[in-house]
Amino acid sequence: MAAENPAKRLKTDAPLIGTHNGHFHADEALAVSMLQLLPAYRDSQLVRTRDPAVLAECHTVVDVGGEYDDSKKRYDHHQRGFDVVFPGHTTKLSSAGLVYMHFGKDIITAVTGLEGPDRDLLYEKLYNDFIEAFDANDNGINVIAPKDLEKAGLAKKFEDRGFSIASVVNRYNYGPRSALSKDTETPEAKQADEDMRFMTASRFVGEQFRYELTDRAESWLPARHQVKQAYDSRLQYDAQGRILVLPEGMPWADHLYNFEKETQQPQGVAPQVLYVLFPEDQPEGKWRIRAVSRENGGFENRKDLPDAWKGVRDEQLDQVSGIPGCVFVHAAGFIGGNKSFDGALAMAKKAVDITKFAAQCKQQEPHALRQPHHRSRQQETAHWIEDVIRGDSGRAGQTPPSEAHDSRRPVSSERQSRTEGSGTPFSPAFSLDKSTLSGRLTFTANAQFLQLFTPHIRGTAALSTTTGLERRNKTGSSHRHTTTMKYFQQTVDFDYTWEEVSTSNWRKYGPWNEKTPHVIAVDTLSRAVDPATGILRTERLITCRQSTPKWIQTILGGQDTSMVYETSYVDPVAKKLTLCSMNMTWSDLLNVRETCIYQPVAASPDKTAFTQRAEITALCGGWQKIKNSIEQFTVERFQQNAAKGKEGFEMVLERARQVFQEQREILKLQQAQQDSQILRKAKI
Numbered sequence: 159m160a161a162e163n164p165a166k167r168l169k170t171d172a173p174l175i176g177t178h179n180g181h182f183h184a185d186e187a188l189a190v191s192m193l194q195l196l197p198a199y200r201d202s203q204l205v206r207t208r209d210p211a212v213l214a215e216c217h218t219v220v221d222v223g224g225e226y227d228d229s230k231k232r233y234d235h236h237q238r239g240f241d242v243v244f245p246g247h248t249t250k251l252s253s254a255g256l257v258y259m260h261f262g263k264d265i266i267t268a269v270t271g272l273e274g275p276d277r278d279l280l281y282e283k284l285y286n287d288f289i290e291a292f293d294a295n296d297n298g299i300n301v302i303a304p305k306d307l308e309k310a311g312l313a314k315k316f317e318d319r320g321f322s323i324a325s326v327v328n329r330y331n332y333g334p335r336s337a338l339s340k341d342t343e344t345p346e347a348k349q350a351d352e353d354m355r356f357m358t359a360s361r362f363v364g365e366q367f368r369y370e371l372t373d374r375a376e377s378w379l380p381a382r383h384q385v386k387q388a389y390d391s392r393l394q395y396d397a398q399g400r401i402l403v404l405p406e407g408m409p410w411a412d413h414l415y416n417f418e419k420e421t422q423q424p425q426g427v428a429p430q431v432l433y434v435l436f437p438e439d440q441p442e443g444k445w446r447i448r449a450v451s452r453e454n455g456g457f458e459n460r461k462d463l464p465d466a467w468k469g470v471r472d473e474q475l476d477q478v479s480g481i482p483g484c485v486f487v488h489a490a491g492f493i494g495g496n497k498s499f500d501g502a503l504a505m506a507k508k509a510v511d512i513t514k515f516a517a518q519c520k521q522q523e524p525h526a527l528r529q530p531h532h533r534s535r536q537q538e539t540a541h542w543i544e545d546v547i548r549g550d551s552g553r554a555g556q557t558p559p560s561e562a563h564d565s566r567r568p569v570s571s572e573r574q575s576r577t578e579g580s581g582t583p584f585s586p587a588f589s590l591d592k593s594t595l596s597g598r599l600t601f602t603a604n605a606q607f608l609q610l611f612t613p614h615i616r617g618t619a620a621l622s623t624t625t626g627l628e629r630r631n632k633t634g635s636s637h638r639h640t641t642t643m644k645y646f647q648q649t650v651d652f653d654y655t656w657e658e659v660s661t662s663n664w665r666k667y668g669p670w671n672e673k674t675p676h677v678i679a680v681d682t683l684s685r686a687v688d689p690a691t692g693i694l695r696t697e698r699l700i701t702c703r704q705s706t707p708k709w710i711q712t713i714l715g716g717q718d719t720s721m722v723y724e725t726s727y728v729d730p731v732a733k734k735l736t737l738c739s740m741n742m743t744w745s746d747l748l749n750v751r752e753t754c755i756y757q758p759v760a761a762s763p764d765k766t767a768f769t770q771r772a773e774i775t776a777l778c779g780g781w782q783k784i785k786n787s788i789e790q791f792t793v794e795r796f797q798q799n800a801a802k803g804k805e806g807f808e809m810v811l812e813r814a815r816q817v818f819q820e821q822r823e824i825l826k827l828q829q830a831q832q833d834s835q836i837l838r839k840a841k842i
Contacts, residue, residue, distance in 0.1 A: 172201040176216030176223075177253075179206040179349065182356050184327040184363055185252035185296040186221035188289075189233065191364025192257050193218065195265050206353055221253035228260050235297075244285055244293075252296035258289045269368065270375040279382075280374055283412075288370045295324045323363060330359035381408040389417045389431075398428040401506045403499075404436040407446075415454050432461045433506040437499070444485060445502035447509075449492045462491035463505075464512050481505055643775040644789040646796035650804055652766045654811045656758045659766040660728055660735045662807070662814040663756070667700070670813040673806030676702050678719070694728040700739075720744065733758050748788055749775040768804075772796050 175193060177186045193199045205216055213219050218231040225232040226240060233256040235242070242251050244259055251259065258265075262284070266277050294301070388404050395401045404410060414431060423429050434448045449459040462468075466478050469489035476484050483501035487494035496502040652659055667677040683697040700722045720743035727736045735756040741748065752772040759765040774796075776788040 172203070173199060173217030174205060174215065175199065175202050176205045176207070176213045176219040178208050178222035179352065180208070181331055182327075182359065183221075183296055184324040184359075185254040185292050187327050187356065187360040188254040188292055188363045188367060189220040189252075189257040191360045192254070192261065192265055192367065193220075194364070195368070196261060196268055204353075204357070206349075206356065220257060226256065233257055233260075244290070246282075247285075247290065249290050249293050249299060250297045252293045254296075255285075255289055255293040258285060262289075266371065266375075269371055272375060272379075276379055280371075280379060283374055283378070284371060287374075288367060292324070295322070323366060327359045327363055330355045330362075378409045378412070381410060382413045384408060385410045385413040386417060389414065389421075392431065393427070395503060396507065396510065398426065398510075399423070400428045400430075400432040400510045401503070402431045402434045403503070404434060407436045407439060410434060410436075411451070411454055414450070430460055432510050435499070435502050435506060438495075443498065445496050445499050447494045447496070447502050447506050451492075457492075459492055461510070463487050463494050463509050465491070467491070467494065479505060479508065481508065643773050644793050645771060645773045646793050646800075647769075647771045648800055649767065649769045651759055651762075652768060652804075652808065652811065653764070654766055654815070655764055656733045656735075656756065656766045658811060658815060658818075659756050659768075660733075662810050663726075663735060663737075665810050665814060666807055668810070670810045671806040672809060673802045678703055692730055694726075694730075696726045696728075698724045698726070699742075700724060747776065748792065750792060770800070 175190060177190060190204060194202060199218070202217075205212060207213065208222060210223070213223055218233070219225075220233045221235070223232055223234045224237045225234055226237070226242065233253050234240075235250070235252055235256060240250070242256070243249060244251060244255055249255075263277055263281050266280055266284075267273055270277075270280075272280060293299075384405060385402075385408070388402050392399045392402050395403055402410075402414065414434070418430060431450050434450060436446055436448070438444045438446060447463070449462055452458045452460050464479075467475060467487040468491045469487070470478055471486045472484065475487060476482055481496070481501055481504045483497035484505065485495035485497060494502075494505060496505055654662075665671075667674050667680050677700060679701040681699040681701070683699055685694070685696045687694050702720050702722065720741065722739050723742050724737055724739040726738075727734075729735075737752075737754040739752045739754075741750045750772060752770070755769045757767050757769075759767045772793075774789050774792045776786075776792075
């Protein structure tokens with residue numbers, strides 16, 4: 159094997175493989191190992207040298223020689239002008255990619271016996287999942303361009319180079335070294351030691367390739383057929399096809415994403431599966447329910463398992479879900495379990511139909527879960543709003559729980575007519591004429607409407623930090639978790655009475671306000687008057703189209719539509735209008751809580767004081783730079799919109815005063831006419 163004895167190797171019958179000596183990399187180590195999987199090269203020896211004369215005697219040469227020619231079995235990629243890529247890809251090939259491109263199918267057949275379409279499918283899969291990373295590493299290509307990371311304000315938290323196969327192979331360049339001392343080590347012995355370390359590295363990386371190949375052939379490829387059968391029969395479990403049931407645990411994700419892309423869905427069938435069910439390997443017969451990720455390999459789900467189930471087990475989970483036999487749901491909401499198939503299916507069916515938005519604001523958990531350290535986000539949200547209404551400053555600094563939202567179209571006239579046709583009653587909010595809203599529908603709806611609305615909202619895992627929130631651990635001791643935030647605050651007066659302001663608030667985003675073209679729709683979700691206090695409580699969903707800098711658009715995936723959940727309280731006795739709102743879109747990145755209060759000015763009852771406070775917290779973990787940038791951008795946006803907001807609302811107030819004055823004059827004229835008619839009749 160040593161370079162000093164090439165003549166002996168040249169006499170063997172098996173084709174001789176050549177590569178360079180000196181410092182070695184993962185690509186040629188893999189290239190040599192892959193060649194030796196072929197019957198023709200199984201007994202081949204290796205020459206490691208840079209001597210052109212010796213390399214010329216080799217049957218196959220990889221990663222050295224400055225030549226790429228398959229007819230001559232020369233596979234180098236270092237020469238000027240080399241730009242060969244694997245079909246359908248853009249990554250320039252290394253010696254590993256060149257060998258795989260020309261010998262890969264034969265290698266798959268030699269190891270697995272596969273041929274035909276299955277072999278071709280596996281050939282593409284192995285390059286995507288394994289070989290391309292070697293090509294990219296040897297050519298200095300990053301998974302994500304550093305410039306894009308810099309533009310997005312992202313920084314690495316730790317160094318991960320020591321955990322890649324390339325770094326492990328590189329480590330063999332330095333040890334273990336020969337036991338010979340430097341005084342007695344000859345060039346021949348040094349070369350032999352280097353050759354031994356190369357072959358150790360080549361066997362290691364070749365073993366990883368063979369593991370990948372056999373796993374894909376014996377597990378991934380057979381799973382494709384089973385996933386296809388389950389995908390085609392999924393409608394028997396859910397009319398919209400959102401639940402997939404597998405006969406056993408298997409690598410299903412790749413196949414599911416591919417089938418979804420390849421299949422044209424019939425009318426009324428959901429384009430994506432939300433949950434996958436499969437039995438455990440244990441003999442107890444337990445079943446698992448797994449949420450499907452938004453992207454293959456990602457951690458963000460298309461739809462989490464319900465928030466109230468997260469982190470709950472056994473009997474408590476039975477009570478929360480109303481389904482017997484529950485085993486657990488992970489705190490992140492991506493996986494759960496049940497003792498039976500029927501129980502797991504019931505969990506999936508309930509999860510796809512549960513009203514996420516209603517659960518956030520109205521759902522109550524069992525008493526056992528109402529401990530301070532187990533408080534759910536919907537409970538924290540309710541407590542926050544109650545504190546604002548009471549004026550309690552004890553929790554004023556806490557950040558309310560957030561819900562992320564998958565932005566879709568706002569509630570439209572098409573959705574309204576469809577629901578009305580199914581028997582769901584609707585009533586216009588505050589008797590506003592829809593024609594005056596320029597297509598901005600505002601209406602109330604019952605629970606059936608909320609179920610229709612559910613597919614437009616998704617949840618995220620509960621936040622692990624709060625702002626100024628004191629929590630107690632199991633021993634009874636307490637500690638504080640503090641998250642920095644920025645805030646915007648202003649107080650202004652309107653030269654209008656509180657009655658005018660509180661009434662015009664419902665028309666704030668209508669056509670009278672020329673300063674709010676970004677508001678697409680305002681949907682009233684619920685409205686009720688407390689008979690004991692006379693307080694009017696209203697829940698609304700406000701849909702906006704926001705303009706954001708390109709660097710934020712990069713992070714948000716180009717999304718520019720956002721939704722805000724608003725709860726308002728009108729107290730006619732205290733003459734106080736309170737609005738509490740929070741963002742639902744992007745809330746896994748940004749948490750914005752805004753409180754607005756309208757009250758009469760004490761010294762001037764004909765004026766109304768407006769107090770606004772917005773607390774902004776970016777949820778970016780350790781990425782302090784991007785966290786500060788997002789928070790500062792949001793604060794500046796509030797500052798820019800403050801003057802526009804006051805000016806726009808004054809347009810509404812002025813217009814409302816004119817309309818109401820005209821209405822009063824009409825009523826006065828009508829009353830005068832009626833009085834005149836009464837007098838005439840009396841005289842007669």
